[in-house]
Amino acid sequence: RTPLSWAAECGHLEVVKALLATKKVDINTRDYDDQTPLLWAARNRHAKVVEMLLHIKEVDAAVSDKFGWTVLMWAAGNGHLYLVKMVLDTGELDVNAGDDEGRTPLSRAAENGSAEVVKLLLNTKEVIIDARDCFGWVPLTWAAKRGHTKV
Structure with a gap:
């Protein structure tokens, strides 16, 4: 480092x-x-x-780590709405880029109950709402599993 x-x-x-x-x-x-x-x-x-x-x-800006996490993945997974907006505004990132498990930023935000981030991502035209990960799960599955009714 x-x-x-x-x-x-x-x-x-x-x-x-x-x-x-x-x-x-x-x-x-x-x-x-x-x-x-x-x-x-x-x-x-x-x-x-x-x-x-x-x-x-x-x-x-489109860099990912060895697990496939991008800046957008970290921002969405952490539920950081301002960061997600900032990253989306660059227009340089694929909103559907999956990590090593095939999880997308939408999936990570849904899993963590970040309703505002989920809403923002859903409002982008490019987002694939039913993208399946390596478990065959879609973002809604993760939200339901974690009990996030607002998502």
Whole structure:
């Protein structure tokens, strides 16, 4: 792991800015799980760091880790509505990109009962509402299993 990766994970925006200002860091560097600084920031709900990184043209916004988790997957899975909106606004990500289990951002949001995120994803024209994962389950199955009636 790099200092940039740690700063992004911990949400230290000023440290991230300082490291990037040196122009000696690889902004898309990957760690042992193929996590990049952008993925670490999204995973830990650091919206300001994610927003800043997404505005850097060299950042690979469509990156996924070794488990297939993208920035959108982390944002949706964490129920972070603002981050989901921000990522969708980039227009660079496939809303139906599945992880290593075939789970989509919609599936992760439904499983975690994130009704507002589910609603936002359903309002995108591209989302496949009945995408099946490796278990043969659709997002509604996950919501029902977890008892999320609002979803």
